[in-house]
Amino acid sequence: MNPSISLPDNGRFFEIRFESIGGLGAHAAGQVLATAAVLKMGLNGAHFSSYGSEKKGSLVRSFVRLGPAQRPIRTSAPVETPDAIVVFHAALLRNGATFAGLYRDGTFIYNAPARSVPKELAQLPSSARAIGVDALGIALKEQSRPNAVLLGTLCGAFPFLDAEKVLEALAEEFAGRHPEALAANERAFRRGAEEFETLKGVGRAEGDLPVARAEPAWGFETQPVGGIIPEPGNTVWNDLSASRAGFVPVFNRERCIHCGLCDLVCPDFCLVWEDGEQGSRFERELVGVDYRYCKGCLRCVESCPASAMTKKTETPGLADRLRVPLFPELVA
Template sequence: MVSIRMEAIGGQGANSAGKILAEAAVLKAGFSGNHFSSFGSEKRGAPVRSFVRFSPAKQAIRSASFVRYPDVLLVFHENLLRTHPEIFDGVGSETDIVVNSSLAPGRLRVPRGASFRTVYTVDATEIALKVGCGLNAVMLGAVAEAVHEVDAEYIRQTLSEFFAKLPAEAIARNQTGFNEGMKRLRSAEFALKQASEQLVAAALPEIGYMNAPLGGIIANPGNTVLKDNSASRKGVAPRLNRELCFNCGLCDMVCPDFCFVWDPNGPKLQGIDYQYCKGCQKCVVACPVDALTPVLESSIPESDRQYHVFPEANRDAVRARWQNADWSKLASEISPEMRMLTLQTELLDHRSYIRPDLSHVKKPDVKE
């Protein structure tokens, strides 16, 4: 049996890619197989996992669980390696990984101690932009090249049939993207010295029943600032030309992701926080003077990427401060709300319940 896990962001087409691959294996190659995806509510930008299993054997595949130990791991955006390290769960020296990246396979940043069989990369974002096809068409081409069990022709055919309702040009572009994905797949045997035979096991969640606050509350206002939305972009982002900007504020009015960085001392636009920008370009349309233009993300220089809406919320810094710190000293940083709502009894502090100052309270004027 071949087990494939696809890791992506909503909108990149991993669910469709999984369907297409499984249909090719089952309906064209005559294998037994199944497919399903795991996603949140129907959003672009949320993590999506797509699972495919197939086998030339006739026995039906019964397992309805996630693919924990993939033979092939398909990663639809290189940034996921950084932002979602848990995608490596269950990966080991028998796993091939295929990553959408412009880097050579040997230069990918992978978790320390992880090992793989073969590492593949394909610059699917660039190909998809250039060809004008779906990212998933390119990724399917890449997986067709990397996985030999299912004839690439079957996958190619299923891709066309799946999108049969699209105009003929769009179908043709998908075919081009698929072929480019096959052709431009780069591979390298994985031979890092520190590689171990161990499977990667994703860390258990840091928050569990001992330290999760009761009632499911989140006593940490605004902590989404630690998130990184950059994998939601499709290769294009706005760039600010400060020479042209006259600080009218219209970009700030239309931005859904609050990524404009203003001088705290006065309304002067400094830059864009690319940690949050999802590349929608509403600001580009709103800007009255062309101070904001859409550019290829890869062309944005490092000097433009140094602006942060919340410099104090640097994810790595917060994490490091927490992990390396002396617990007893840090206890004061925990909000009282968190302390009274944990099951860790040594932290329980009922004195911190919010008690109103009742010294001046008048008796309720209720007749008894």
């Protein structure tokens, strides 16, 4: 489906899937978009989100389905074959399911620093449109949130989404609860609508991308005996990178006095220690951070008395470059 001024009536709905983590405002963005479409643009629309434990950092998907006013929407199923996917957090690009089901001529909007082209975009269909926008950077500068920026980009990419109407709905959403955020959200939205970069031909896949549908592993004939754990797991396999909202602690060993205060406040035990070197006055020395387990709360930075931990903006690949594995034997 190509962008055009009116919603194309090609027999199916125009479907959008927001891929996000809790705390970045994907649910609110979907709600604002569907509200604007139905109440202000004369379209029919539906919206709902799917999330687990409703905690900051857990996976959230938000679905918006739009159609002409006269066509009823009788499904409330998740959007499996989207015309557009909007990715709120760069870490989600590592999950193949983020790309699932995109049409060959679909649009993939991702949040990443300007001029960065994540290698994961190669999974896209070769005929798809990829659109990058530094939603986090803009949101931080304008004291807004990535959802306002990404809504702006979506409207910029699809002119049939009336940007002024979406902005009105965005203002109404925040007018009651956060009136102080209105001006900042509008600035972020307008920058999102203009400051994006369109890339073509970054994908290598041919045709529509396959749908990711979780089939039930067990039915009445195959379910295992109760009371056993067939696939024992361990929190060692957890990957909390997607919980970070733009910042990482960066460790400077030269400054460290190995006092351990950072380890006392770290909620996820991601700091890596080794025996002190021969002749060192420290029995144990801090050697780095395992970013696999770091959720970017920055308590270590706040508590460090020697400025050995500093807050840095997370750029693509930074955490992978600086990571010191806590369990080297498990690193693939």
